[in-house]
Amino acid sequence: MPGLILRCDRVVTPDGVAACDVAITGEKISAIAPAGSMTVPAGARLLDLTGRVVMPGGIDPHVHCAWPMPVPDGPTVFTEPASVVSRAAIHGGTTTLIDFVRCIEGADVSDAIARRDAGWKGACHTDYSFHLMVEGDIPPVLLEQVGAAIRAGHPTVKIFTTDITPSRRGRMVDFGDIWELFQVLAANGGLGVIHAEDNDIVMHMYGKLFREGRTSFVNMAEVHNTLSEDLSFRRVIRLAESVKGTALYMMHTSAATGVAAIREARGKGVPVYGESLHQYMLYTSEDYRRQNGQIFHTYPSLKSARDQAALWGGTLDGCINCVATDEICCTLAQKVRGGRIDDTTGGNAGVEPRVALMYTEMVGRRGYGLRKFVDLVSTNAAKIMGLYPRKGVIAVGSDADICVLDPTRRRVITTADLHETDYTPWEGWEAHAWPCLTILRGKVVMEDGALTGDPADGQWLSRRIDPAIIAAPVAL
Numbered sequence: 001m002p003g004l005i006l007r008c009d010r011v012v013t014p015d016g017v018a019a020c021d022v023a024i025t026g027e028k029i030s031a032i033a034p035a036g037s038m039t040v041p042a043g044a045r046l047l048d049l050t051g052r053v054v055m056p057g058g059i060d061p062h063v064h065c066a067w068p069m070p071v072p073d074g075p076t077v078f079t080e081p082a083s084v085v086s087r088a089a090i091h092g093g094t095t096t097l098i099d100f101v102r103c104i105e106g107a108d109v110s111d112a113i114a115r116r117d118a119g120w121k122g123a124c125h126t127d128y129s130f131h132l133m134v135e136g137d138i139p140p141v142l143l144e145q146v147g148a149a150i151r152a153g154h155p156t157v158k159i160f161t162t163d164i165t166p167s168r169r170g171r172m173v174d175f176g177d178i179w180e181l182f183q184v185l186a187a188n189g190g191l192g193v194i195h196a197e198d199n200d201i202v203m204h205m206y207g208k209l210f211r212e213g214r215t216s217f218v219n220m221a222e223v224h225n226t227l228s229e230d231l232s233f234r235r236v237i238r239l240a241e242s243v244k245g246t247a248l249y250m251m252h253t254s255a256a257t258g259v260a261a262i263r264e265a266r267g268k269g270v271p272v273y274g275e276s277l278h279q280y281m282l283y284t285s286e287d288y289r290r291q292n293g294q295i296f297h298t299y300p301s302l303k304s305a306r307d308q309a310a311l312w313g314g315t316l317d318g319c320i321n322c323v324a325t326d327e328i329c330c331t332l333a334q335k336v337r338g339g340r341i342d343d344t345t346g347g348n349a350g351v352e353p354r355v356a357l358m359y360t361e362m363v364g365r366r367g368y369g370l371r372k373f374v375d376l377v378s379t380n381a382a383k384i385m386g387l388y389p390r391k392g393v394i395a396v397g398s399d400a401d402i403c404v405l406d407p408t409r410r411r412v413i414t415t416a417d418l419h420e421t422d423y424t425p426w427e428g429w430e431a432h433a434w435p436c437l438t439i440l441r442g443k444v445v446m447e448d449g450a451l452t453g454d455p456a457d458g459q460w461l462s463r464r465i466d467p468a469i470i471a472a473p474v475a476l
């Protein structure tokens with residue numbers, strides 16, 4: 001017997017936008033029928049959502065919680081934990097987060113996962129999952145453990161082709177080890193999630209700009225540049241092509257060159273998927289020059305307006321499949337403490353406004369259909385990351401994870417209204433809609449801005465990549 005019935009005139013379903021009643025029984029969507037046709041059982045709650053946009057809960061496939069943040073000339077600090085980030089996510093209509101487990105050489109991967117999960121269990125408002133993050137040298141024993149972890153429901157492996165900055169040596173995995181990792185992915189049904197930059201170009205540019213005394217972060221796009229994205233995307237994709245059964249998800253694509261590399265690979269039948277970030281979609285390297293310009297930065301870097309246009313183009317032709325945040329939730333003081341090209345912190349506080357911002361920019365300003373918008377903030381992440389159809393879709397049998405957007409609630413985004421930290425990179429942006437209701441597995445966890453869920457609501461999600469996603473570049 002359903003406990004909750006949503007009466008709606010705009011539900012985003014796999015087939016388009018429909019007027020329908022959605023019945024929720026326990027944690028699942030149990031029935032969908034034409035609007036007004038369901039009888040409401042005694043004791044069930046009817047929510048009239050006429051005039052609202054009813055969509056699957058947002059999925060952010062790229063966040064970092066309780067993450068070590070290098071601070072210039074000081075001890076490493078940790079960013080806000082899952083309890084804070086997931087609370088903000090719920091306020092913003094996002095119901096699933098995917099974070100990372102660092103699998104550092106010498107540590108047992110399953111122990112690392114267990115330690116990481118201990119920080120989330122009972123302390124997360126959203127459902128969650130982890131990418132495995134490998135760094136540095138990859139000994140054979142680690143390859144075995146990664147294979148086992150993939151089979152145990154952690155099928156995505158984050159790999160860096162760069163140390164990112166001179167002070168972060170040890171992140172980069174060399175191409176021999178990446179080759180070995182790709183064989184592990186292919187053998188176990190995994191997916192490579194890649195931070196691709198050309199380490200030679202990036203480190204060369206660090207040396208050059210230091211010699212020239214141009215060390216301010218405003219020059220970041222010269223260091224983490226479009227050529228680096230071009231070379232690294234193509235090299236890592238070419239390597240994947242050589243190991244049959246390897247599929248890649250290119251994280252935080254920032255440049256036209258990256259989009260072009262993904263497009264070309266997909267055209268050749270290589271299963272490559274693209275992610276960009278909301279700050280790359282809406283800010284350029286010119287914004288570094290604004291006051292506290294570091295707040296717009298994440299690695300690799302903001303690029304030009306031309307690059308930004310290519311990212312938007314990629315959302316239209318299927319090269320950019322997801323818009324994530326690369327969430328790093330810290331204070332303004334921490335975010336702007338570093339001011340050089342080598343010590344400015346990456347990441348961004350944005351998990352809360354992401355869905356509303358993207359609705360505004362996609363549906364409100366660029367005329368995207370609701371289906372396309374939902375694909376980019378929820379459904380595609382579920383499909384690529386092995387959560388579909390449990391997540392990312394309003395369909396019978398799926399988890400009842402729902403975001404309800406109120407398009408009559410235009411509001412100017414301001415830090416005081418958010419639930420993350422003491423600044424937002426989105427201060428002053430006008431949103432054309434705002435979430436008024438969030439449901440996680442059948443439980444109303446946010447209603448009219450009031451949190452009704454608790455940190456014990458979130459569950460870890462076992463994932464398995466759909467073989468179709470790996471076999472060929474699925475059109476999403």
Ligand SMILES: [Zn+2]
Binds near residue numbers: 062064326
């Ligand atoms: Zn990241």
